[in-house]
Each structure stands twice: as structure tokens, then as C-alpha cells.
Amino acid sequence: MNLDLIGKRALVTGSSAGLGEATARMLAAEGAAVVVHGRNRDRAEAVAAAIREAGGTATTALGDLATDEGAAEVARAATAGGPVDILVNNAGFYRHVSWAEATPAEWSDTYNVNVVSGVRMIRHLVPAMRERGWGRVVTVGGGLASQPMDSHPQYNATLAARHNLAVSLARELKGTGVTSNVVSPGAILVDATRELVTQIGPARGWGATWEEIRPNAVDALIPNDQGRFGEPDEIAAAVAYLCSAYAQYVSGATLRVDGGLIRSAF
Structure with a gap:
């Protein structure tokens, strides 16, 4: 399917690695200027260079979205080459901590990075989309928004907030031609996922090597109909669809990409 994103400009936050990088590459392959x-x-330039080498169009915008000043600088850089039509709020982080270790400061920092940073970019870029009568906002959330684990509660809660704000934004944008949706990944095999599972696997009896740990981790953590971890391109494809003209009738939706996750336990 040709998603016909030629002529559209897309900002993907947190796209120098992981899911964001996969999304930036796929949007560029579909014709968007990313x-x-x-x-x-160095990391951001390397991704942009790889996109250009593959025949796509890409520039970079550097800045810390956790501050008002950094977000403003990113917005200025992103719009320097033209208006942004597509905003993918992907940037975020977490620390794997217990309830006892999740101090109020940890909660506050995680909320600022994972929720308020996205709000900053919405405020910078969505008003112009509304004026032009076309735009896409896609928030990358996660299954832990509705099936939280007993660990890193501050992160679980921010995912729920991301899902909630995206739907609220969709209601606000009613009738404007701008949509707001969520892509909710399951456990996707990025470096951070592999590092975490490898770290905790031996103590949980899943094995000593990655080949042993991987299937046991799926069974224990993310039992799903596909019986595996997801791949970054599978998330990127869902984002790309929601950015296309084919998804004009989709707004305020949460698109699960989790293999049919049955439950979440940790």
C-alpha cells in the first residue's frame, strides 16, 4: 500500500534510536520529509544520513524536550524547512525501579519527560496544523498503560497519561482535519528490552544465554498469540498508517501492536 506521504513533513521525537528511528526510516520510505x-x-545525524543514503529526505532537530527552552528550539529547527504536518510523540524514558525506589522526585521527572514534553510539542506544532486543516499527531504509548506491572510504577502511570491526553486532544481537534491517535506497543525487541530481560533472566530461572532466556521471557512476561517479542518495524508500520490519508476516519483510537497480549505479569 502506498501511504502517499510525499509532500508531508514529519517530526519524530526521540528518533535517534529504537522505535523512533524505525518510525523515521519508514515515514521517509513512504515519501515524508523527516x-x-x-x-x-552524532546519533541523530547518523540516522538522518542513513535515511538520505536510502533516497529519503531527512534533517535533524536537537534539544531536550524536558525543558521549555529545549522544546522551543526543537520546534524552530523542525519548522525551518517548512511546516510540520505530522508529529510523532515517541520520546520518553524509564528507570527500572521498585515502588520503594520510586521517589516523588522520580515520579516528577518521569512525568515531565514522558508526558509534559509531548504536550510542549503539541502546543508548538498543532495550532498550525489546525489552521491548515490537516495534520496527524501519533503518540507512542504502551500496554503498561492498562496492564501495569508491579515495578517502575512511575513509568506505567505516564503511559496511561499519554493515552489519555491523546484522546482528549482528538476531542479538542474535532472537525479540524487533524487527528490524534495512540500506537500501543507490546514488548518490542529494542536494545533496552534485551538488556533488561538479559539482566533479570538468570535470577528468574529463564536460562543463562539469550537463546535460552528469550522464549522463557515471552512465556513469563508477555504471553501472546504470536509467541514472540515484536520488532521495531511493526510499530513503525502502525504509526505510518495512522499518518496517512487512509486513516482520516481514525481519531481518538488506540491501536494495539502487541501480538495479542494475553496478560502482563512481572
Whole structure:
């Protein structure tokens, strides 16, 4: 399917690695001019260069979205080459901590990075989309929004907030031609996922090597109909669809991409 994103400009936050990088690459392959965002210049430039080498169009925008000043700088850089039509709020982080370790400061920091940063970019970019009568906002959330684990509660809660604000935004944008949706990944095999599972696997009896740990981790953590971890491109494809003209009738929706997750336990 040709998603016909030629002529559209897309900012993907947190796209110097992981799901954001996969999304930036896929949007560029579908014809969008992509703005790669990150805080590390070398990493962001490397992703943009790879997109250009593959025949796509890509620039970079550097800045810390956790501050008003950093978000404003990213918005200025992203719109320097033209108005942004597509905003993918992907940037976020978590620390794997217990309830006892999740201090109020940890909660506050995580909320600022994972929720308020996205709000900053919405405020910078969505008004112009509304004026032009076309736009896409896609928030990358997660299954932990509705099936939280007993650990890193501050992160679980921010995912729920991301889902909630995206639907609220959709209601606000009623009749404007701008949509707001959520892509909710299951456990996707990015570096951070593999590192975490490898770290905790031996103590939980899942094995000593990645080949042993991987299937046991799926069974224990994310039993699903596909029997595996997801891949970054599978999330990127869902985002790309929601950014296309084919998804004009989809707004305020949460698109699960989790293999048919049965439950979440940790």
C-alpha cells in the first residue's frame, strides 16, 4: 500500500534510536520529509544520513524536550524547512525501579519527560496544523498503560497519561482535519528490552544465554498469540498508517501492536 506521504513533513521525537528511528526510516520510505530528533548530535545525524543514503529526505532537530527552552528550539529547527504536518510523540524514558525506589522526585521527572514534553510539542506544532486543516499527531504509548506491572510504577502511570491526553486532544481537534491517535506497543525487541530481560533472566530461572532466556521471557512476561517479542518495524508500520490519508476516519483510537497480549505479569 502506498501511504502517499510525499509532500508531508514529519517530526519524530526521540528518533535517534529504537522505535523512533524505525518510525523515521519508514515515514521517509513512504515519501515524508523527516525531522530526526535527539539530544546527541552524532546519533541523530547518523540516522538522518542513513535515511538520505536510502533516497529519503531527512534533517535533524536537537534539544531536550524536558525543558521549555529545549522544546522551543526543537520546534524552530523542525519548522525551518517548512511546516510540520505530522508529529510523532515517541520520546520518553524509564528507570527500572521498585515502588520503594520510586521517589516523588522520580515520579516528577518521569512525568515531565514522558508526558509534559509531548504536550510542549503539541502546543508548538498543532495550532498550525489546525489552521491548515490537516495534520496527524501519533503518540507512542504502551500496554503498561492498562496492564501495569508491579515495578517502575512511575513509568506505567505516564503511559496511561499519554493515552489519555491523546484522546482528549482528538476531542479538542474535532472537525479540524487533524487527528490524534495512540500506537500501543507490546514488548518490542529494542536494545533496552534485551538488556533488561538479559539482566533479570538468570535470577528468574529463564536460562543463562539469550537463546535460552528469550522464549522463557515471552512465556513469563508477555504471553501472546504470536509467541514472540515484536520488532521495531511493526510499530513503525502502525504509526505510518495512522499518518496517512487512509486513516482520516481514525481519531481518538488506540491501536494495539502487541501480538495479542494475553496478560502482563512481572
